[in-house]
Amino acid sequence: MAVRRKPTRAEIRRQRMEELINFPLDWLEERSGLIGGVRYFLFRNVPSDINWMQTLGSAALTAFLVQAITGVILAMYYVPSAATDPHTGKPVAWESIVNISDNLFMGWLVRGMHRWGASVFIILMFLHMGRVFLFGAYKYPRELNWIIGVLILVMGMMEGFTGYLLPWDQTAYWATVVGINLNGTAPFLGPWLAQFLRGGQEISGETLTRFYSLHMLLIPGAIIALIGLHLYLVIRLGVTSPPWSKEAAGMEPDEEEPARLRPGLTRPVPRPAGASAMQAEPGGRE
Amino acid sequence: MEPEQPSPDTEQESLHEEAHLPPPTFWPIGFAIGIVVVLVGLVINPELISSIGAVIAIVFGFLWARDATAELRGQTLVVEPERRQLKEAGEGMTAPPADQQGVALPRVDPATVTRSRFLEGATLGLGGVIGGLITVPVAGFALLPSFLDQKQHKVDLGPLSNFPLSQWFVTTFVVDPAEGEVSRRTAFIRNNGNVADPKTKKQVPSFTIISNHCAHLGCPVQANGPTGAILGQKTIHERTANGPVTLDPVVPAGYGCPCHGGQYDTEGNRTAGPPVRALDRYSFEIDKGRLILLSTYSVSHVVGTGAQAKIYRYKEAGPGEHVDGPEQWFYPLQPPHH
16 A cells, blocks of 8 residues: 655645746647647657768758848848948948948947858858768658758858848949849840849949848748748658668658659559558658 | 526527527618718818718618617517528438538539639639739839839030040049949040041041940959059049049050950950950030030940941940850840930
8 A cells, every 4th residue: 555655845846836837838838739839840850870960951040040130130220322421422331331340339240240150151051961962861752852952052142142232342342243244144034134133224222222122031031931941841851861870760761662652642552452541641651 | 406497587598599690781881982982072072072971971870870779779670590401311412421420411513613612713813813913013113113214324524625636534424413423434535536427428526435344244444554643644523414524544555354354455356355245335426515425335346446447336235245146146135225
């Protein structure tokens, strides 16, 4: 016969604390399922023999978040105007950059994070791409995620191109002249693309404002959407095991089965007679 | 235990348990139209139109209020409930799965447009129309202004007396004063003297005016040769309607691009490097003894020099685009240019 020991005062206190902490989480989970969603998003099987190479993707994501946050703050102080300041005779956009770097508290740091972080973001994307290539992580069923990743890389480069003009100094101006004219030499639609980017026949204040809009609204929005798709596929398909690993952590298909016979939208799972009438989900995921 | 006594307000309770909808009515629509007419009238004709709108709104508002309060005033409401016949599963019916509770629905011929199918189509169609109404003007606003109203700016460079015969000048000028410094451009200008017009046989002034936009990727081409201070000549500063114009005397041996090393002779012919054609030129006119720059045009190459030069002239094309040879077919349609 088990004797129920009276809980000590410390145990009661501890239990109350747990209830206190769990109450809001329970409240949230009951109404939204968010806690379970976060666990589904973050917790997945990882082979025991992975290494730091497999953190490059989240490192690139972190670099993007740094760009997004510092960019939002910089937008509070930056003025995308090619007009000339009547007092100094200098362009307003360039003066606002000087103000951020020289006068505003910690402005030099935040602008520096954004300026150097841009290179870090691109470099990390390339390293991540190299890891995926060398580990063969682009293979079936992950080809689509490779394609989405390439689109993110292209968008990242467009961010670099549009952001480079914003300081509105000689380097920015002539780099953009050359960059737009390079686009302009593309056959057939090139001249039209160049004129759209310039906002007319010549680079002007309109070029600056539209580059600013593309740089901080349109392209980041596209990158965020693409990152969402990218992560969705990572969650759906799981982590690729390194080439040397004996463990299969992801949702790799049975290698014995030829690809064309695997279940899909138009190919129902072949099932023996008498099996459950429920059709397996496309992709064979459990 | 005693049997439960019906509570005194059972009858009233049961009233609330019934479906409690007012009958369908058109009065609110008329009321809304009246309000709209009042508001439109405030803009167009407050006295007449707004009065009409007010009358419509008051009349329909009264009728609506009368309908809505009929129950309160003790009048009986007759509401026809919407019902549909429930049938046992039988021939021509789809039975619900055996393990599920459900009502058998009549099997619908696929060609029949059921209400749900109609609503699905209507939602998609209306959604498409609304999406189009929003997207088309916004996309047009995003794309077209770059191509429409590309107006030509004439640039007044000052009196002809500033340009001695056969002297080259590095000339900088502001194309659009409203745009400011960002529209400052540079051209290399030489006065070739008067020459007979091939058509009218009259003597007209001839100028060679070469744009400094490199024909490779648009970098600023520099004159290879000594300028003002070295030559011991003064730079001329002129103020015209377009703002400040500077004329810096120069003796060019040709032109060179700092970006990727393109080289040109004094007529703008490519001599070395990556450019695909000769430098662009400005067309010009003489107005009341002043040199006026017009738009630019592209040049494949130039034979001869000065007033006798034969210029192989093409419609303005962007830097790096071939205007002659088979490569020109890569650029069949140029965006509108002034």
